[in-house]
Amino acid sequence: MKFLEKQQLQVLHISDLHISDDEDFDQSLVLVPLINRVKEDRKKGIVPEIVVVTGDITYKGIEKEYESAKKFLNDLLKSLGLGKDRISLCRAIMM
Numbered sequence: 577m578k579f580l581e582k583q584q585l586q587v588l589h590i591s592d593l594h595i596s597d598d599e600d601f602d603q604s605l606v607l608v609p610l611i612n613r614v615k616e617d618r619k620k621g622i623v624p625e626i627v628v629v630t631g632d633i634t635y636k637g638i639e640k641e642y643e644s645a646k647k648f649l650n651d652l653l654k655s656l657g658l659g660k661d662r663i664s665l666c667r668a669i670m671m
Contacts, residue, residue, distance in 0.1 A: 588614070588624035588656070592631035592668075595648065597640045607648050611655050624656060627663045 590610070595601070617623075629649065634641035653663060 585626070586622065586624045587626050587628055589628045589630065591629070593629070593645065593648075594632050594635045595641050595645045596635035597638065597644065598635070601635070603644075603648070611652055614652065614655050618656070625658075625662065627652065627656065627658065628666070629663065630666045630668075632668045633665065 593607070595603075595607075614624075627649075633645050649663060650660075653660060656662075
């Protein structure tokens with residue numbers, strides 16, 4: 577049982593990014609600081625093994641926004657030293 581007690585899984589969970597193609601959407605307010613924070617945390621030994629993204633990834637759900645989201649998520653994974661197999665997306669859907 578001792579072996580199991582020492583195991584930990586570090587998860588980075590982000591939700592409702594609402595990435596937009598609108599002029600008013602400024603990535604430097606949230607997305608860039610998030611990547612910078614992840615880099616700082618890595619230096620302190622906080623290294624998530626998986627990233628979970630839930631909720632609304634984009635604002636309108638159009639292709640241009642998803643392209644921006646893909647770039648952001650790839651940059652995030654790179655800053656964590658993780659491959660694309662270490663991300664799980666669970667987007668919101670309308671019912």
